[in-house]
Amino acid sequence: MQWKKALWYKNHIHGPVCTICNVPQIDDTLHKLITSGARAIDECPYPDRVLPLIYTIYHDSTTRGAAQAHFKTRWPTDIEFARWLIAPPIAPSRTNTMRVFLWFIETRWFQ
DSSP, X not given: OTGGGGXXXXXXXHOOBOTTTOOBOSOTTTSOOOOTTSOHHHHOSOTTTHHHHHHHHHHSHXXXXXXXXXXXXXXXXXXXXXXXXXXXXXXXXXXXXXXXXXXXXXXXXXX
């Protein structure tokens, strides 16, 4: 995915974020901290779970429209969406990626 390459978080803004799954590494109960010097792909507990869902949210026009309305923004391209995901986050989330993920789980998952 070309847009995935645009997802680079800034440690001073977002704190540590796993480069594989994009889950913030807040503590071991949410996401185990990657061992210094280790490869994230070898230690990430959630590879290919969060980002495929986020990408699907963007590409499903109904869900994207609901998300854009909820977050009061527009994402005309997937690259603009990626830029919004790595922008300074909407509190209380560490990243906008997690904000979209949680919004989806809380409002759309069981529909």
